[in-house]
Amino acid sequence: MDTSSGDDVISWFEEVAKNAGKVQMETLKMILEVNHGVEYMEKWLKDVDVHNMDAEALQSLYVSRVPLVSHADLEPYIQRIAEGETSLLTKQPITTLSLSSGTTEGRQKYIPFTSHSSKTTLQIFKLAAAYRSRVYPTREEGKILEFIYGSKHFKTKGGLLAGTATTHYFASQEFKLKQQQTKSFTCSPQEVIFSGDYKQSTYCHFLLGLFHSPQVEFITSTFAYCIVQALRLFEDYWRDLCDDLFNGTLSPKITLPGIRRSVLDVIKPDKCLATWVSSQCEELKESDWYGLIPKLWPNAKYVYSIMTGSMQPYLEKLKHYAGDRLPLVSAEYGATESWIGVNMDPCSPPENVRFTVVPTFSYFEFIPLHLRYHKACVGSTSGGDDYLEADPVPLSKVKIGQQYEIVLTTFTGLYRYRLGDVVEVAGFYKGTPKLNFICRRKLILTINIDKNTEKDLQLAVQKGSQPLIKSRAELVDFTSHAKTENQPGHYVVYWEIKGEVNEHILALCCKEIDAAFADHGYVVSRKNNSIGPLELCIVEPGTFKKIMEHFIGNGATMSQFKTPRCITNPVSLKILNLWTVKRFHSTAYM
Known part of the structure; x- marks a missing residue:
């Protein structure tokens, strides 16, 4: 894609969207040609001449x-790549391996990362x-x-650099070139x-x-969580920040020499700006x-x-911090894989x-999903065995209103890879579908027949x-845990709250959460007492920050972190239980 302006990139996209079905077939052919023989x-x-076939x-x-495969099916190949073997999944040079955040499934996964990965990132950023x-x-x-936050790379046994996908992009030549060539760019140096x-x-x-401040055009981060977490920290930092703006200094709390040099090279004393920021914060x-x-x-x-x-x-x-006049714009839809x-x-x-x-980023297939039964709660979806599946269909054959699981074939060596995301087709733009993201298909709370x-x-x-x-x-x-050490097992929901709430209200909240789970298996299990009353645990302020720091300490980055909604990690569970200050149990299920 050669696009030098916004109009050019939109014109390109309109053309590929109009011919999405044909573009998808050509994309698949290109993937198979460049990776032929792996x-x-x-x-x-093995017996197919991919170069000469229609x-x-x-x-x-x-x-x-x-x-169709899951990550577990390809993991042995990816592990061999990490140990130095080549031409296993892709013929493109794999210089780095991307790490998923590990917060969804409790452990990080390796995903092959090539120059194509950086180029598509730059492409979608330009288009958006x-x-x-x-x-x-x-x-x-x-x-x-x-x-935005990059993490340290580390080397695998085979000498490949491994790190998060965001880290790879921030360290890539594409990103550095963008920094050099674009006047409107990030306030912060590498x-x-x-x-x-x-x-x-x-x-x-x-x-x-x-x-x-006067030059800032918009505020961004990979995830909404990052912005909210940063602004919560600002509430504690603002006085120190005003002092540094006033004097053109940098707080002694910033101890890393490289970061100190880079910031002090930029800032200068600005007493008027510091006074203005201070007065705004006093009001806020x-x-x-x-x-x-x-x-x-x-x-x-x-x-x-x-x-x-x-x-x-x-x-x-985030809406609270943005006020009533600043729009929130949702960023693009992607995964570490594509x-x-x-x-x-x-x-x-x-x-x-x-x-x-x-339709040029990967070859997409869609597995039609149908719920085995309807839920009482409007808008609720479930996963796992609650879904009946049909055969995958190509992008051009999806139907409006139908839910699907996405399947990817990528340039980086993932073939008919089940992403695990459930989406609903909301319409079409020319020949390419428009998707609503519904949920991750993976079950997070299950004890027996509940899903x-x-x-x-x-x-x-x-x-x-x-x-x-x-x-x-x-x-x-908030997060949760399916506690099965004692019978009957039960759900535990952990909340961190800002503000004072009396125990009567919290007990009511506990009862309401329990009653809100509309899954048929959960309702039946609660009625026959094969799942016990839900437990609501109130934790000390700052507890979820400790969990975030635990994951970051184990290789995740702030840019990539997502609070795990179901905790299985023993260290995280220990943090939650250690800092729990109140416990409530729901009443008998009617």
Whole structure:
């Protein structure tokens, strides 16, 4: 894709969207051609001349011969790649391995990363920026306040660098070239992004962001959680930040030499700016920091981040910080394995965002999913054995209103790879589908015949937290655990709350959460007492920050972190139970 302007990139996308079915067949053919002869594919297509076969015939042959797989099926090949072997999954040079966050399934997974991965990242960023600029035009000389964090790379046995996908991109030549060539770019230098200490990086992101306050065009991070977490820290940091702005200094709390040098090279004393920031913060404190972002960055056009799926619980707090006039724009849909879709409608509320599939990034298939039975709770979905599956269909054959699991074939060597994401087709743009993200298919809460996903938990917590509103309290974060050490097993939900709430209200919340799980297996199990009363644990303020620091200490980055909604990690469970201050149990199930 050769696109030098926003209009060029949109014109390119409109062309591939119009011919999405044909583009998909050509994309699959290209993937199979560039990876022809790799060990994995020799098992299935050894006798096939992929270079001379018609694209449509090759597509038909491919899906008939190559099996659907999960990450576990490809893991032995990826492990051999980590140990130094080549031409196992892809012929493209694998210089690095990406690590998933590990917060969804409790452990990090290796995913092959090539130059193609960085290029597609740059492509989708250009495409998304082109659509955003049509609605929210920004100045060329402006700045972006980005809360982004790179982690340290480490080497595998075979000498490959391993790290998070975001780290690879921030360290890539594509990103560095963008830094050099684009006037409107991040406030923070590489030393701040790669400090390795998220607290010191966050402080410096804020200091540089405030120093460039009039130039800041928008605020962004990979996940909504990162922005919310950073702004919570700002509530503690602001006085120190004002002192540094006033004097052109850097707090002694920032101890890393590289980060100190890079920041002090930029900032200068600005007494007027420091006084103005201080006066704004004094006012903001009185309203619990409502509208903090537009107050301190008055020329910002929007806040931009991934706000779907597990990020939805942070939307209310982000809206609070953004106030009533600053739009929230949901970022694009992708995974460590591949980018999938672009947000063509930046004006759409994050809760309603639809992602338009980019048909050149991977070859996409969709497994039609049908619930075995309907749930009583409108909008609730379940996973695992609750779904009946049909044969996968290509992108051009999906139907509006149908739910699907996404299957990927990528340039980086994943073949008919089940992503585990459940989406619903909301419509089409020309010939390519527009998707609503529903949930991760993986079950997170199950004891016997009950089956509840992350979405089910979110809906239950959302309903159960309604009594907090009258107390003017805020649910900061939550997670869960299926406790089976004693019989009958039961669900444990952990809440961190900001504000004072009496025990009667919390007991009511506990009862409401239990009643909100509409899964048929859970309802039956609660009625016959094969699952015990739900337990609600209230933890000390800062407990979820300790869990985040545990994951970051084990290789995740702040840019990539997502609070795990079901805790199985023994260390995290120990943190939660150690800092639990109140426990409530629901009443008998009716």
